[in-house]
Amino acid sequence: MTTSTRQTTTPHPGTDVAMPDAAAPQASEPRSTEQLTDLGQGLRAATGGRYGPVRDLARASVPAEVMVRDASLDMAGARAWTNEALRSLVRYGMAGSGFPTTVGGLDDVGRSCVDFEMTAHGDLSLTVKSGVHFGLYGGAVTALGNEWHHETFLRPNLALEQIGCYAMTEFGHGSDVASLQTTHTYDPETDEIVVHSPTPSSTKTYIGAAAQDAHVAAVYGQLHVGEESHGVHVVVVPIRDADGNPLPGVTLGDNGAKGGLAGVDNGTITFDHVRVPRAHLLNRFGGIDDEGRYVSDIDSDxxxxxxxxxxxxxxxxxxxxxxxxxxxxxxxxxxxxxxxxxxxxxxxxxxxxxxxxxxxxxxxxxxxxxxxxxxxxxxxxxxxxxxxxxxxxxxxxxxxxxxxxxxxxxxxxxxxxxxxxxxxxxxxxxxxxxxxxxxxxxxxxxxxxxxxxxxxxxxxxxxxxxxxxxxxxxxxxxxxxxxxxxxxxxxxxxxxxxxxxxxxxxxxxxxxxxxxxxxxxxxxxxxxxxxxxxxxxxxxxxxxxxxxxxxxxxxxxxxxxxxxxxxxxxxxxxxxxxxxxxxxxxxxxxxxxxxxxxxxxxxxxxxxxxxxxxxxxxxxxxxxxxxxxxxxxxxxxxxxxxxxxxxxxxxxxxxxxxxxxxxxxxxxxxxxxxxxxxxx
Amino acid sequence: MTTSTRQTTTPHPGTDVAMPDAAAPQASEPRSTEQLTDLGQGLRAATGGRYGPVRDLARASVPAEVMVRDASLDMAGARAWTNEALRSLVRYGMAGSGFPTTVGGLDDVGRSCVDFEMTAHGDLSLTVKSGVHFGLYGGAVTALGNEWHHETFLRPNLALEQIGCYAMTEFGHGSDVASLQTTHTYDPETDEIVVHSPTPSSTKTYIGAAAQDAHVAAVYGQLHVGEESHGVHVVVVPIRDADGNPLPGVTLGDNGAKGGLAGVDNGTITFDHVRVPRAHLLNRFGGIDDEGRYVSDIDSDxxxxxxxxxxxxxxxxxxxxxxxxxxxxxxxxxxxxxxxxxxxxxxxxxxxxxxxxxxxxxxxxxxxxxxxxxxxxxxxxxxxxxxxxxxxxxxxxxxxxxxxxxxxxxxxxxxxxxxxxxxxxxxxxxxxxxxxxxxxxxxxxxxxxxxxxxxxxxxxxxxxxxxxxxxxxxxxxxxxxxxxxxxxxxxxxxxxxxxxxxxxxxxxxxxxxxxxxxxxxxxxxxxxxxxxxxxxxxxxxxxxxxxxxxxxxxxxxxxxxxxxxxxxxxxxxxxxxxxxxxxxxxxxxxxxxxxxxxxxxxxxxxxxxxxxxxxxxxxxxxxxxxxxxxxxxxxxxxxxxxxxxxxxxxxxxxxxxxxxxxxxxxxxxxxxxxxxxxxx
Incomplete structure (x- = not known):
């Protein structure tokens, strides 16, 4: 059954567009001074919707230098620029809006989409890099994890101390997520999960931030507990140390030049029996209890x-x-x-x-x-x-x-x-x-x-x-x-x-x-x-x-x-x-x-x-x-x-x-x- | 009235596909060894047309290294690769087919199109660079010039001793060629033509090979003789010396990164009263005689x-x-x-x-x-x-x-x-x-x-x-x-x-x-x-x-x-x-x-x-x-x-x-x- 979305919309500008104080732009920032015609302004207002004020604020407060990249930068330069711009997004409050309020977010997933959209007005490498880090990685932790995951992984995410990536697609399977081959195998001896790429085609690929920057990955794989397989689950796996070196058992590759998105470091990840604590399994819908048994509120795989x-x-x-x-x-x-x-x-x-x-x-x-x-x-x-x-x-x-x-x-x-x-x-x-x-x-x-x-x-x-x-x-x-x-x-x-x-x-x-x-x-x-x-x-x-x-x-x-x-x-x-x-x-x-x-x-x-x-x-x-x-x-x-x-x-x-x-x-x-x- | 092209086609393979001996590939060259199905082979034969043997020869004799560029090369690397590949084209006889036989060509303009087409099977930067040099510049000299022009400009062109470019488009006018603003003014005192860019919008732009490599340009401009203007004519103008430095009065710019064609150095050319001998006017359809009068067999401008x-x-x-x-x-x-x-x-x-x-x-x-x-x-x-x-x-x-x-x-x-x-x-x-x-x-x-x-x-x-x-x-x-x-x-x-x-x-x-x-x-x-x-x-x-x-x-x-x-x-x-x-x-x-x-x-x-x-x-x-x-x-x-x-x-x-x-x-x-x- 379809329902009307318009009818149930409650516009509440003002209250839900306020940004955390820490993220507010300084009054001394340069501001764009657009002179619009009345009709141009009216059309903007009419198309702003519930989040119109968020959009207006971004347009008025974020200077062009943050949003647009010099087209002549080479791949290395574009990647560096994108990382720098990511910091500005945090500064301007355009990051982590969808995170729980307990870790500094606004618990506003709609607004997080608008943040993404506003970056797209400028440079799409920045859009995609921030989307991978805050949206896909941060979003997976938010939606599939529990409070411990939020505290542990989202705070360093928002502070950009730990860059995240989203390791779903493999060489062998992209659209067909159910057939992913990476394995998450629970080892009751050590209470760890062993993350492994069992085949050449199970190597993760096209993963944004994997080639150069990501410290941690939300890894999709088949969860095996005891004799049983429970289908695809997500485990948070550290892949680089603080100095940017791959961690033991992790092999990282670079997808190199692409049709665009020069500022996004897409790459490959191969796991060779990498061990993480059981707690790293994002277990909101299915996890492993202290007795090493698989538990889920949802019966059907x-x-x-x-x-x-x-x-x-x-x-x-x-x-x-x-x-x-x-x-x-x-x-x-x-x-x-x-x-x-x-x-x-x-x-x-x-x-x-x-x-x-x-x-x-x-x-x-x-x-x-x-x-x-x-x-x-x-x-x-x-x-x-x-x-x-x-x-x-x-x-x-x-x-x-x-x-x-x-x-x-x-x-x-x-x-x-x-x-x-x-x-x-x-x-x-x-x-x-x-x-x-x-x-x-x-x-x-x-x-x-x-x-x-x-x-x-x-x-x-x-x-x-x-x-x-x-x-x-x-x-x-x-x-x-x-x-x-x-x-x-x-x-x-x-x-x-x-x-x-x-x-x-x-x-x-x-x-x-x-x-x-x-x-x-x-x-x-x-x-x-x-x-x-x-x-x-x-x-x-x-x-x-x-x-x-x-x-x-x-x-x-x-x-x-x-x-x-x-x-x-x-x-x-x-x-x-x-x-x-x-x-x-x-x-x-x-x-x-x-x-x-x-x-x-x-x-x-x-x-x-x-x-x-x-x-x-x-x-x-x-x-x-x-x-x-x-x-x-x-x-x-x-x-x-x-x-x-x-x-x-x-x-x-x-x-x-x-x-x-x-x-x-x-x-x-x-x-x-x-x-x-x-x-x- | 339309006419049938098919009916008048005389297929004469063998005779007109022979390449000059000097350009023939060596027997020791690596050759591709494609194994085609009968149907695949038959379809190739059916679509080859009059120039089928030329196409087959290129496919069989030119190794992939000549034809394909490493996609990871940056702009400078791509430009260098393209220049090197240009030399190979000459070596394999895929250059200057449309030039008069007197200067080493085959007088076969159809074949010159096929040469262009065959390079496009590999890398389009090579295609465009060779197209500009042999086809547009060389073609303008061939079609609009006389025997002196052919001898003087086509020989060093075919030997790649003098890289040519085709300076038609200006900032102000692209599609509207008749309105180009560059001026070619005849000076009877010195018997020279003065080539000049009188306005900012008359600067030539998007000119392939202008940014880095071209020594000489076929320049479109309005010809003025005495008090009269005779419309657009083409003058050959040296723009760089042998060391690659711009000649006096010539300002060269680089169009920089483009949507593609990384190997082609598109650029801008501005002329400040650059003088060339009268003979540099390509005068097949209209020129200046020894008395300094404009002459043309075609009455109407x-x-x-x-x-x-x-x-x-x-x-x-x-x-x-x-x-x-x-x-x-x-x-x-x-x-x-x-x-x-x-x-x-x-x-x-x-x-x-x-x-x-x-x-x-x-x-x-x-x-x-x-x-x-x-x-x-x-x-x-x-x-x-x-x-x-x-x-x-x-x-x-x-x-x-x-x-x-x-x-x-x-x-x-x-x-x-x-x-x-x-x-x-x-x-x-x-x-x-x-x-x-x-x-x-x-x-x-x-x-x-x-x-x-x-x-x-x-x-x-x-x-x-x-x-x-x-x-x-x-x-x-x-x-x-x-x-x-x-x-x-x-x-x-x-x-x-x-x-x-x-x-x-x-x-x-x-x-x-x-x-x-x-x-x-x-x-x-x-x-x-x-x-x-x-x-x-x-x-x-x-x-x-x-x-x-x-x-x-x-x-x-x-x-x-x-x-x-x-x-x-x-x-x-x-x-x-x-x-x-x-x-x-x-x-x-x-x-x-x-x-x-x-x-x-x-x-x-x-x-x-x-x-x-x-x-x-x-x-x-x-x-x-x-x-x-x-x-x-x-x-x-x-x-x-x-x-x-x-x-x-x-x-x-x-x-x-x-x-x-x-x-x-x-x-x-x-x-x-x-x-x-x-x-x-």
């Missing part, structure tokens, strides 16, 4: 595994937030450039034409800006929902599953959009876009990894489909083919058509539109919402029918595989609806009429662009006539023209301070190089 | 300008060839990985499932392989056509315009496909795909620039539309808005529906299919061809009508701009047809039945994938029913399943020697790291 994996939800939300920010940043750079750069004279026009005035350029950037706004609202919703569920005294399993599903789906669709959009922006800046000093190629290379880390996008979309088929009632694994086929047969209902956000409003709009059908204008929000919901319903119903027909097949791989494209389509159409409804709900909360009008236009542009992209489907399924399909394109062009005069406000509203854009071509002192007015 | 720009055609063909190769390489890496990498167990199956067996993975890679084959044939056609026109005693202006149009269009569509495909391949390899050592991120970063250099893709597609509207009868500038609107009114006929290649066959197939309409099977080549041709015809006719209606508008910018998306669509649909017809013509030349059958299947997969991508258009314009639109998707899945068993042969056929893939994860000695069979 499977359920325990998925409960532990559920803690991944924050990482995926963070990646979605980071990718959404990367898109906003790329669009900010390319749009600002398009407003300065001129090329080709036009008959009857003074001077060369500003790039932004070409229809083709508008079509490249303005619909993408609209979708970037949609993603901003969708991310806010899931970040706030994460914290709401965290604050609930009683855990709601279905709500938790729904959140996990949505986080997986948003991560997949937002990172896909991010990679495509950053590339579009880089190309829209011509040769200048290719120079590292202008920020776009670095951003593209850095953000690229989001497509495959914290869950491969193709795998994640399959999780979404499974969540939908089971009505969020089942625990989900990363890719359980038999499960997916069986859920379709057993449990699929029809609950998916409920609105995900601002439910009464959205249902009212949809119902009104349904009465008019194609008679409704393209601008009608109800018609747009109904199109998205109807497509999702149809795709999901036909998928369920198709899988159900094959539920008794001996070969469930073949049954699953033959419908895999349908599975992915179901997930995508669901996420399209979730994103659109988040946009609509976000507008509903906006009280500034001028801002609201602009957001309304952006929302329509986003919706029509999505409908146009899927025009083949809508027509093939008799959801849109040929005439209407053509009218959609004309309407998109018209909306671009309408939004063109406000495009600078729109990118101001995207929220990246200009000094954090780190793009040489936008600096005043060099713009004379190409401003035609200066030289003709 | 405009016509002369476009004739000179016509020499850009080879550069664009080379970029298309390079991008096509980059796609083939990425697909080779990702497919080979997908055949080794396993993830997730499947009920009832032994071991984890090979990635290539997932439908979603097949859909990512196999249709892209099919399109890569299509592009291979399309590139061959245009490369061979270039040489045919070069060999013709009488110049055919319309044929030349058509070639220029096609080169521009192929460059745009193939580089777009390249960037998308390399990214798909990188993501299909998960975390491993993100490591530089596995080759994909380096390739992606390097190939990225193809989208905007040698003509911005958006600008190039507009050239294509203009060529179509004018029936190739007009000279074309880079973006002439008034011209485009007026051509539509004046000259547009209907000649575009003629087949571009293998005309009788294609027209026969189309005609047969037209009689049956939707009754025809999706597999019918005639139906596919008719769909592409009909779409192009409709888009172009409606574009012409739309522009014609506004031909008298005062504001021709507005008239052009409001239809810009339509202009781009016209160009794309034309190029889609050109590419498909090249594929069909290529198959027609293949005599091996087994190979032909596979190519047929690939061609259908390519065609249906393209139709599916444009499904919205075909339905909105009543060219395809809803039922047929759905059937296309099912047929694509079926074709993927049919081609799955041959997918290794398919990538062998793409023609990149395995040792040139430069992908650590495909090396035998490291594959044990993750081959599940080795560790369970």
């Amino acid at each position: 499977n359920k325990r595994f998925f409960t532990m994996l559920g803690t991944l939800v924050r990482g995926r939300i963070c990646v979605a937030a980071g990718a959404a920010t990367a898109s906003r940043k790329a669009l900010s750079i390319a749009t600002r450039y398009a407003l300065r750069r001129r090329q080709f004279s036009a008959p009857g026009h003074d001077g060369d034409v500003v790039l932004m005035d070409y229809l083709a350029h508008q079509r490249k950037l303005i619909p993408a800006i609209a979708t970037a706004y949609a993603h901003t609202f969708a991310v806010n919703e899931v970040v706030e929902r994460l914290q709401e569920l965290h604050e609930m005294p009683e855990k709601d399993q279905v709500a938790q599953r729904e959140l996990e599903t949505r986080a997986a789906g948003l991560k997949a669709v937002i990172t896909r959009f991010g990679n495509d959009t950053i590339q579009t922006c880089r190309e829209a800046c011509g040769g200048a876009g290719y120079l590292a000093e202008n920020g776009l190629t670095v951003l593209r290379g850095d953000a690229d990894v989001f497509a495959t880390f914290e869950g491969d996008n193709t795998v994640l979309l399959q999780l979404v489909a499974k969540g939908l088929l089971s009505g969020y009632k089942e625990m989900w694994g990363d890719l359980d083919m038999r499960g997916m086929v069986q859920f379709a047969a057993r449990t699929f209902g029809g609950q998916f058509v409920e609105a995900t956000a601002a439910r009464p409003l959205i249902e009212r709009l949809r119902t009104a539109a349904a009465r008019k059908g194609e008679g409704e204008t393209l601008l009608d929000r109800g018609w747009q919402l109904a199109m998205f919901a109807d497509r999702e319903r149809h795709v999901l119903e036909t998928l369920a029918t198709r899988l159900r027909r094959r539920a008794d097949d001996q070969d469930s791989f073949e049954a699953f595989n033959s419908a895999q494209d349908h599975v992915l389509l179901a997930a995508r159409t669901h996420m399209d609806r979730v994103v659109l409804e988040a946009f609509v709900a976000g507008i509903e909360e906006c009280e500034d009429e001028q801002v609201r009008e602009v957001l309304d236009r952006l929302c329509t542009l986003h919706a029509l662009t999505s409908i146009d992209a899927d025009s083949g489907w809508f027509q093939a399924h008799n959801r849109m006539s040929a005439g209407r399909a053509k009218a959609v394109v004309a309407q998109i062009n018209e909306l671009c023209a309408e939004l063109r005069p406000q495009v600078l406000d729109l990118v101001e509203g995207l929220g990246i301070p200009e000094t954090w854009l780190n793009s040489q071509m936008l600096q005043d002192d060099t713009s004379a190089r190409w401003t035609p007015g200066a030289d003709v | 405009n016509k002369r300008f476009f004739t000179m720009l016509g020499t850009l055609v080879r550069g664009r063909i080379c970029v298309a060839a390079g991008a096509a190769t980059a796609s083939r390489k990425a697909l080779s890496i990702a497919t080979r990985y997908a055949l080794r990498r396993r993830q997730f167990s499947a009920p009832g199956h032994d071991g984890d499932v090979v990635l290539m067996d997932y439908l979603a993975h097949q859909r990512k890679l196999i249709p892209a392989i099919a399109t890569a084959y299509a592009h291979t044939f399309a590139v061959n056609e245009v490369v061979e056509r270039l040489q045919e026109l070069h060999e013709m005693p009488e110049k055919d202006q319309v044929a030349q315009r058509e070639l220029e149009t096609r080169a521009a269009g192929l460059k745009a569509v193939i580089t777009r496909f390249g960037n998308d495909t390399i990214q798909t391949c990188r993501e299909a390899c998960g975390g491993a795909g993100y490591l530089a050592e596995n080759g994909l991120t380096v390739l992606r970063g390097d190939a990225d620039v193809f989208a905007t250099f040698e003509g911005d893709n958006t600008v190039l597609l507009q050239l294509v539309a203009k060529g179509l509207l004018s029936g190739y009868k007009e000279m074309w500038g880079d973006l002439d808005m008034r011209g485009m609107v007026q051509f539509a009114a004046r000259t547009f006929g209907g000649q575009f529906v003629e087949a571009t290649a293998a005309r009788p066959l294609i027209e026969r197939l189309r005609t047969a299919a037209a009689r049956k309409g939707e009754g025809e099977t999706l597999l019918d080549r005639g139906w596919q061809l008719a769909m592409f041709a009909d779409r192009e015809r409709h888009v172009l006719e409606t574009l012409a009508t739309r522009l014609r209606r506004r031909a008298d508008d005062q504001d021709s910018f507005e008239a052009f701009n409001s239809a810009q998306d339509h202009v781009l669509l016209a160009a794309r649909t034309h190029m889609d047809r050109v590419v498909l017809e090249a594929f069909v013509a290529g198959i027609e030349e293949c005599e091996d039945e087994q190979v032909r059958e596979v190519l047929d299947r690939l061609c259908t997969l390519h065609a249906l994938t393209s139709i599916d991508a444009d499904s919205g258009w075909f339905q909105a314009h009543n060219r395809m029913s809803a039922g047929r639109a759905k059937a296309v998707v099912a047929q694509i899945n079926e074709l993927c399943a049919e081609l799955r068993p041959q997918v290794l042969d398919l990538v062998e056929g793409l023609g990149i020697p395995e040792t040139w893939l430069n992908s650590q994860m495909l090396q035998d000695d490291t594959s044990a790291r993750w081959t599940p069979g080795a560790d369970v």
